[in-house]
Amino acid sequence: MTLNLHCQCGKQLAIPETYAGKRVKCPSCAAVLQVPALPEPIDVVADTPVSSFPVSAAPKNMHRSGHGGGANRRSHEVDYEIVGNDMQMVIVELDPGETVIAEAGAMTYMEEGIQFEAKMGDGSEPDTGFFGKMMSVGKRAITGESLFMTHFTHTGAGKSHVAFAAPYPGKIIPIDLATIPGNDLICQKDAFLCAAFGTQVTIAFNKKIGTGLFGGEGFIMQKLVGDGLAFIHAGGTIIERELHGETLRVDTGCLVAFEPHMEYNIERAGNLKSMFLGGEGLFLATLRGHGRVWLQSLPMRRLSERIVANAGPSGKGEGSILGSLGNLLDGD
Known part of the structure; x- marks a missing residue:
């Protein structure tokens, strides 16, 4: 030209x-x-009706569950984006009629067109009746969670977004339950953050007495069941390990989640000297089998213990011998 x-x-x-x-x-x-500049090309499209409703601008880099939506799918299929580094937030994109469930108090913001309602249970079994809902509430009470869950539903047009924040420094990881055999996941009691509607949030019991007493997670853990996306949160950095029949020994507080068909047990942390002087605790969690395991680098218990140990008056030579002497003379 x-x-x-x-x-x-x-x-x-x-x-x-x-x-x-x-x-x-x-x-x-x-x-x-x-020489005059060329005009920018204008795309010519066929005549189509234009919606009179405002459509929210979607955040960039939205991801979708790897499981395709089919006729037998129970959970809603949602898009998401995880933002932030150490204090992360997950932004969930909802189409009209889609719902996401979350722990009470986890929501950061929601856009126009989204309505929320606190309900007993996760809504995965709407026909259970009052007694079934009370059973669901009782299970959540046992795990120490809020008795109610919040349901966020997009009732407008176009796409809209709702965001949920992590309660303490760490990472948010998305897990597509449809990729797990049996469509369920075992995780620590406070790991669940939010999930696509249709996901069942229930409990799992440790049948072995030793594992329940010394496994770090107690006798009761959370169990997520469904075929959609679930988002869990844990402290520090989270890594995913896939086992192929071998055994993995983990600090009892660093275990976040694992696939339920794996064998979960405990063992002594070496000999008596190592158990009491090694600083790794008396017992280690062991996982054996084929499947995925998620581990955290900074359990909340370890973080809180370090904060309490270092909490004290400021300006007294922190970390020095003089600072310790000053605390003794002051009666601190």
Whole structure:
């Protein structure tokens, strides 16, 4: 494609389009001429009706569950984006009619068109009746969670977003329950943050007495059942390990979640000297089998113990011998 340019000397120049927006010199009179810039192309589309409803701008880098939506799918299929580094937040994108459930108090913001309602239970079994709902509430009370869960439903048009924040420094990880055999996941009691509607949030019992007493998670853990996305949170950095029949020994507080078909047990942390002087606790959690395990680098218990140990008056030479002497003289 060439551009026709007329010089004041009367000569007509054929300029290649690669010179658009640049200056050229006339070969006849040496006059400097400005080549006009090309207009931006405009896409022509077929006549289609335009919605009169405002549509929210979607955040970038939205991800979708790897499990395709089918006729037998129970859970809603939602998109999401995780933002932040150490204090993360997950932004869930909802289409009209879609719902996401979350722990009470986890919501950070929600856009126009989203309505929320506190309900007993997760709503995965709406026909259970009053007695069934009370059983669900009782299970949540046993795990120490709030008796109610909040349901966020998009009742408008287009797409809208609702965000949920982590309660303490750590990472939020999305887990597609449809990729787990049996469609369920065992996790620590306070790990659940939010999930697509249709996900059942219930409890799992440790049948072995030793594991329940010394496993770090107690006799009762959370169990997530469904075929959609669930988001769990844990402290520090979270890593995913996949076992192929081998045994993994873990600090009892660092275990976040594991696939339920794996064998979960405990063992002594070495000999008596190692148990009492090694600083790794008396017992270690062991996981054996084929499946995935999620581990955290900073359990909340370890963080709180360090905060309590270092909490004290400021300005007294923290970390020094003089600071300790000053605390003794002051009676601290």
